[in-house]
Structure formats: C-alpha cells, structure tokens
Amino acid sequence: MRNRRIEEHPVLGSLRNRKAVSFTFDGKTCEGREGDTIASALLAHGIRQLRVHEESGRPRGIYCNIGHCFECRVTVDGKAGVRACMTEIREGMAVESGKVLPSPLNSSVFEADEMPRTYAEFAGKQKGDNKKEAPDA
Amino acid sequence: MRDVVIIGAGPAGLSAAIACREWDLSVLIIDEFPKPGGRLLGQLHQEPDGEWWNGIKEAGKLLNHATELGADIRCGVSAHHIEKADNGFKVHTDAGVFDAEQLLIATGAAESAAPIPGWTLPGVMSIGAAQVMTNVHRVRVGERGIVVGVNVLSAAIARELDLAGTELHSMVLPAKNPVTKHYGDPGEVMDGLARIAHMAPSRILRFGSILARAGWVRRLAVRLYPKRGVKVWGIPVHIRKAALKINGRDRVESVTVCNIDPAGKPIEGSERTIPVDFVCIAGGLYPLAELAAVAGCPFRYIEELGGHVPVHNERMETPIDGLYVAGNITGIESAKVAAAQGRLAGLSIVRHRAKDKAGLGQRIDEAMRHVTAIREQATIQFHPEVDKGRSKMENIFKEYRKAT
Numbered sequence: 001m002r003n004r005r006i007e008e009h010p011v012l013g014s015l016r017n018r019k020a021v022s023f024t025f026d027g028k029t030c031e032g033r034e035g036d037t038i039a040s041a042l043l044a045h046g047i048r049q050l051r052v053h054e055e056s057g058r059p060r061g062i063y064c065n066i067g068h069c070f071e072c073r074v075t076v077d078g079k080a081g082v083r084a085c086m087t088e089i090r091e092g093m094a095v096e097s098g099k100v101l102p103s104p105l106n107s108s109v110f111e112a113d114e115m116p117r118t119y120a121e122f123a124g125k126q127k128g129d130n131k132k133e134a135p136d137a
Numbered sequence: 138m139r140d141v142v143i144i145g146a147g148p149a150g151l152s153a154a155i156a157c158r159e160w161d162l163s164v165l166i167i168d169e170f171p172k173p174g175g176r177l178l179g180q181l182h183q184e185p186d187g188e189w190w191n192g193i194k195e196a197g198k199l200l201n202h203a204t205e206l207g208a209d210i211r212c213g214v215s216a217h218h219i220e221k222a223d224n225g226f227k228v229h230t231d232a233g234v235f236d237a238e239q240l241l242i243a244t245g246a247a248e249s250a251a252p253i254p255g256w257t258l259p260g261v262m263s264i265g266a267a268q269v270m271t272n273v274h275r276v277r278v279g280e281r282g283i284v285v286g287v288n289v290l291s292a293a294i295a296r297e298l299d300l301a302g303t304e305l306h307s308m309v310l311p312a313k314n315p316v317t318k319h320y321g322d323p324g325e326v327m328d329g330l331a332r333i334a335h336m337a338p339s340r341i342l343r344f345g346s347i348l349a350r351a352g353w354v355r356r357l358a359v360r361l362y363p364k365r366g367v368k369v370w371g372i373p374v375h376i377r378k379a380a381l382k383i384n385g386r387d388r389v390e391s392v393t394v395c396n397i398d399p400a401g402k403p404i405e406g407s408e409r410t411i412p413v414d415f416v417c418i419a420g421g422l423y424p425l426a427e428l429a430a431v432a433g434c435p436f437r438y439i440e441e442l443g444g445h446v447p448v449h450n451e452r453m454e455t456p457i458d459g460l461y462v463a464g465n466i467t468g469i470e471s472a473k474v475a476a477a478q479g480r481l482a483g484l485s486i487v488r489h490r491a492k493d494k495a496g497l498g499q500r501i502d503e504a505m506r507h508v509t510a511i512r513e514q515a516t517i518q519f520h521p522e523v524d525k526g527r528s529k530m531e532n533i534f535k536e537y538r539k540a541t
Contacts, residue, residue: 004276004277005275005276005277006271006275006276006277006301006302007275009272009275009300009301010300011181011189011191011300012181012191012193012272012275015275033275035172035274036274037171037274039270040270040274040276043270043276043278044274044276048259048260048388049259049387049388050259053257058257059258059259059387059388060257060259061258061259061260061261061262061388062259062262062266063261063262063263063266064247064248064262064263064265064266065262065263065265065266065267065269065270066170066176066247066265066266066269067169067170067215068247068248068425069263071257085266086169086170086171086213087171088171088213
C-alpha cells in the first residue's frame with residue numbers, strides 16, 4: 001500500500017519535523033506522528049475499521065472526524081467510549097477496537113417465552129444452562 | 138469565579154477572548170478538539186488576488202494574540218451541561234465545573250447527513266472529515282474517491298483534496314430519498330453551483346451563473362447539463378448523476394451511480410458501478426447549538442441561517458442575561474464573519490461589565506459595521522439570502538423582548 005502520509009504539501013509545507021509516537025491497536029504496535037489523533041494515525045496505516053456495531057457486528061469507522069457522530073468510539077487504556085477522532089495518541093497508549101456486546105433482549109436470539117427475566121437467567125443461558133433459575137437469584 | 142467563559146476556541150471564541158483580555162476581564166476558553174482554532178484548521182482557499190488563505194496560519198495568529206494577552210485556553214475539554222446560577226453560569230465539563238459571570242457559546246457548526254444505503258461502511262466519511270484528515274493530520278483519506286453532494290463546501294474541499302494529491306473520480310448528487318431531499322434535486326443544486334461559479338475556473342459555470350439568475354434559464358441549464366459533467370479544478374462535477382448506494386463487505390469497494398432526470402428521478406438501466414476506496418458525503422452545515430438550548434435560550438428556525446439558531450440581537454446578546462453567542466452558531470457564514478462576530482461579542486461582554494461605558498458604545502457600533510462589511514466582501518456565501526436571515530433574527534429578538 002502506498003504511503004498515506006502527505007509529507008509534502010504545495011501550500012501547507014513539509015511534515016518532516018513531526019516526531020514519531022508509538023501505540024498499540026488491538027495489541028499490534030503502530031507508529032503515528034506527534035499531533036495525530038488515534039483515527040488519523042490508524043488511517044495512515046490503512047486501518048479504517050475502528051469497531052463493529054455492538055449488536056449486528058457490522059464494521060464501522062470514522063464518519064465526521066470532529067467529535068459529533070461518535071461512530072469512532074474505541075477503548076483507550078481500559079476506558080470505553082473514547083472518540084478516536086478527538087483523542088491524540090500518546091507514547092505507549094493501548095487502543096482496543098469496539099466489539100459485539102451481549103444483547104439479552106434480542107428476540108432473534110431468544111423466543112419471546114424463553115426471554116431471561118433476570119441477569120442470572122441470562123448469564124445461565126449464555127453458558128448453555130437452560131435451567132430456569134429463581135427470579136431473585 | 139471567572140469574568141467570562143468561552144466555549145469554542147475557533148475564530149469567534151478566540152476573537153472574543155482577545156477583546157475581553159484587552160479590557161482586562163479574566164477569560165477561560167474551552168474546546169473539545171485537541172488543538173485550538175476550531176474549523177479554521179484545515180481551511181485553505183485562494184483569494185481573488187491569487188494569495189492562499191491558510192486557516193492553520195490564521196488560527197495561529199489569533200491563538201498567539203490571545204495567549205500573549207493572557208487568555209487561559211484549555212483544549213480537549215468537553216462541555217455537556219450549562220446551569221444558570223444566581224450570579225452567572227456553571228459550565229459542566231469532563232474536566233470539572235467552571236463558574237462564569239458571563240458566558241459566550243461559540244460552538245460553530247456541524248455537518249448535516251445526506252445518507253444513502255451503505256453509508257455506515259468504513260471509508261465513508263463527511264466531507265469535513267476528509268478536510269481535517271488531509272490538511273490538519275496530513276493523511277490521505279484514500280486512493281480514489283467520490284464526493285456525494287454538490288455544494289459550496291464540498292466544491293471547496295474537493296479542490297483541497299486534489300491539491301494534496303488525492304484522486305477524486307467525480308462529484309455526484311445523493312439519490313433522492315426522504316432524508317436527502319433537496320441535496321438530490323438538480324435544480325436546487327444548480328443554484329448552489331451558480332454561486333461558486335465566480336471562483337471556479339470553468340467557462341460553462343461562469344456563463345451559466347450569469348444566465349441562471351432567470352429561473353427558465355436555470356431549468357434549461359439543468360436539462361442540457363453535459364453528460365460528461367463540468368470540470369471544476371479538473372474534477373468532473375455531475376448534477377444529472379446520483380449515487381444510489383455504496384457497496385462493500387468490510388469497507389468501501391465501489392459506488393453504484395445512475396443518471397437522473399431534471400427532477401432527480403433515477404433513469405432505469407443507467408446504473409454503473411465505480412470502484413473507489415472512499416466516499417465523502419456532503420450535506421451542508423447547520424449551527425451547532427445544543428449548549429445554548431440547555432442554557433435555556435429560546436430558538437427560531439431560519440432557513441437562510443442554516444437551521445435552528447438561538448435568539449440573539451445584532452450585538453450578539455441572547456435574551457438570557459449574561460449569555461452571548463457568536464460565529465456559526467448564529468448562522469452559517471465564513472470564518473472571517475465568525476471572527477468579526479467574536480470581536481463584537483467580546484465588546485458586548487466588556488460593556489456589560491464596565492462601570493465606565495464611555496467610548497464602548499462607539500466601539501460596538503464600529504464592530505457591528507465591521508461584521509456587515511466582512512459579510513458583503515465574502516467570496517463564498519453559504520446561503521444567498523443570509524442578509525434576509527439576519528434581519529429576520531433582529532426582528533424576532535425585538536418581538537421577543539417586547540413579549541417578555
């Protein structure tokens with residue numbers, strides 16, 4: 001893949017004096033430049049997908065790039081829901097992409113009459129335990 | 138307690154801070170973007186005299202001036218709530234609560250969506266997103282792309298992408314649907330094109346813009362619009378082609394484009410698939426005004442100003458004592474107008490506080506005239522009747538004051 005970095009620009013000048021900063025994305029080491037956001041540093045590597053839709057699992061990346069749409073939310077050093085487009089990279093930062101989350105009320109997973117009534121029931125079903133537990137368990 | 142808190146470190150917020158610091162008010166500016174400058178950052182266009190106007194440089198000048206005067210500027214701070222207190226405002230942010238006697242909201246604008254099927258795929262972004270990536274972060278958004286949505290903003294940014302060496306296949310309309318509505322109407326888009334024709338190096342457009350003032354000529358221009366499009370800065374611009382959907386599994390792989398009739402209806406059998414790896418959607422701008430709403434400011438919908446705007450007068454005061462607005466939150470216009478409005482808002486804030494108001498009235502009058510003068514000189518007008526929108530708002534404010 002061609003280098004996506006615009007090193008030289010006819011009006012805006014050169015980029016060569018911006019220092020390198022390294023961080024990880026899903027455990028893989030990436031290098032960005034000082035002043036990069038997580039979103040721009042990843043796009044420079046050709047990485048567009050930052051998360052999947054929490055329920056459907058469909059891929060998502062940046063949309064607005066100025067903090068309004070929240071499509072680019074990732075987990076940064078353990079903190080979830082951080083906007084990749086608004087967060088500058090720091091040396092050693094650990095960025096995780098957004099994953100599919102359990103959807104206990106999704107009727108395509110459960111028939112209506114076997115919907116879990118408590119979290120314990122839901123957790124039991126997730127483990128493959130179909131035995132109904134007491135509602136206050 | 139500070140004298141003034143300003144939300145938004147763009148041209149309006151920074152200019153207001155400079156005015157307030159010149160009169161020795163204590164000022165805190167917050168902005169949620171990591172860098173100050175707002176959407177000045179990334180703007181890049183050629184003035185009629187051929188000189189490049191670089192928003193990054195302009196932001197730097199304002200920032201230096203505000204910093205030299207001792208304004209406290211904090212970036213990466215998001216405001217999510219404003220409370221009216223007995224003696225001012227409480228601004229709730231992710232970095233704590235800031236107390237202010239007076240508050241200026243200068244949050245600018247956001248982009249309207251013009252969604253078409255497939256727009257959630259990675260590789261689809263707003264046109265403004267591509268501008269920031271290209272000019273601020275200096276990352277090419279892709280190898281080859283299509284711009285969906287033809288308007289003043291997308292034409293300007295398309296040129297910036299081209300300047301940075303990013304290939305654009307073309308600019309087309311979004312297929313007409315209940316959300317895209319007028320963005321998908323060739324006649325309405327032609328109106329917009331006529332407004333940028335004076336700055337586009339295209340004979341057809343320049344000629345068209347003179348003729349297109351008459352409605353029937355415009356309709357004829359739409360009917361006779363060249364099949365190959367009109368090249369603006371080397372990029373084919375189509376108003377008789379629309380993007381139907383964006384295709385791809387994990388990322389953008391192609392766009393399905395079809396021909397449309399003068400009313401925007403797709404012509405069956407004309408579909409073509411164009412391989413691209415990115416798509417920019419351009420639905421225009423609207424005032425970003427939620428914080429004024431939570432602060433309790435009344436609103437009115439004014440189409441010429443870009444949508445719902447907080448009620449305010451020509452001195453940038455809202456009906457809420459101590460609350461001011463400036464920049465694109467008051468209506469979509471250029472960054473230069475925003476800066477002029479910011480200075481005016483700053484002087485209004487100073488006047489509210491000053492014991493000795495002598496001389497300030499005159500300065501405020503001058504600043505008001507300056508806003509009007511800058512508006513008249515603007516090379517790009519986001520809405521052709523912005524003046525009408527501004528005078529509508531003045532009347533609304535007067536009526537509101539009478540009624541309360």
